Amino acid sequence: AQRVTQPEKLLSVFKGAPVELKCNYSYSGSPELFWYVQYSRQRLQLLLRHISRESIKGFTADLNKGETSFHLKKPFAQEEDSAMYYCAPAGSGNTGKLIFGQGTTLQVKP
């Protein structure tokens, strides 16, 4: 079964500290992988996708196929990064199905 695990429900760091939000997936094949974010009182929105290898708002995500992980990282956290982060591998078959993890709340303290 396709499954995604975000082991931390809450991650609390101080401003300027490095951040790593963990994501592990169990999958056959090579899924597309995404991170979605939900800021307070805002809608769920796409943050980044592994295919584009981009950095958005200072965040990057490294795909490790051997460990089946797709951790989200940022070297220096900002208070405005406080939000709920969801790792979301794509389901198989190009059906549009995203498989969301339980989410990790990132709290950046001043």
Add this chain to the structure above:
Amino acid sequence: DAGVTQSPTHLIKTRGQQVTLRCSPISGHKSVSWYQQVLGQGPQFIFQYYEKEERGRGNFPDRFSARQFPNYSSELNVNALLLGDSALYLCASSPTPGHPYEQYFGPGTRLTVT
């Protein structure tokens, strides 16, 4: 553009009743997805529709059904409501069939079943 819109915002139903939730995608988006989000969990995929055809279906019972209209808006229907159907129902639209996972979410409809 207001983004994806959903109606109603909230509603309360009784067990056994039926409910219809509505979604209007971003202008120009032809694909609509539905997700159920139970408190404390991530969204769970219910359906995706593209050009009025069902493209994908999640692991939900047949009590859940959906359709997409010629203007690309969509309805999600749930019959014989159970207490466990209480959740936030999210709609998302996608711009192109080649990128079905680039999804733009609406604010959701909060359904409470009593």
